[in-house]
Amino acid sequence: EAFVKITEQAKAYLEMRGELNSGLNLINSTNLEYFPVKHKAEIFCLRGDFLLKLNDCENANLAYSNAISLFKHLPKGWISWGSYCDM
Numbered sequence: 001e002a003f004v005k006i007t008e009q010a011k012a013y014l015e016m017r018g019e020l021n022s023g024l025n026l027i028n029s030t031n032l033e034y035f036p037v038k039h040k041a042e043i044f045c046l047r048g049d050f051l052l053k054l055n056d057c058e059n060a061n062l063a064y065s066n067a068i069s070l071f072k073h074l075p076k077g078w079i080s081w082g083s084y085c086d087m
Contacts, residue, residue, distance in 0.1 A: 003039045006030055010046050014053070024050040041071035045080055052084060060084060 006026065013023025027047045032040045048063035064081035067074060 003035060003042075007042065007046065010050075014046075014049060020050055020054050024054065038071045038074065041067040041074045041077055044070065045074065045077045048080055048084070057084075057087075 010023050010026055013019040013026065024047070027043060027050060030043060032043060035043070044063050044067035048060045048067065051057075051060035051063055061081075061084060064077060064084055067077040068081060071077070
């Protein structure tokens, strides 16, 4: 499934030193049109993780907020946004 491939690749970029921009580019270039809402929300959450690691706090907050707005029952979205707000 495309969603699993994209998210696993993005998570790998998130953990690799010096690959944050590559991972963010992967996320930003993903066409979300064909994904269900829950998957879109998870991708927005991943975008927030990349932006936060790149010290773009304002856009990370926006990405987490978008994830929660899209799918309110996304535990990782709430946890990520809550962790961001506690910083």
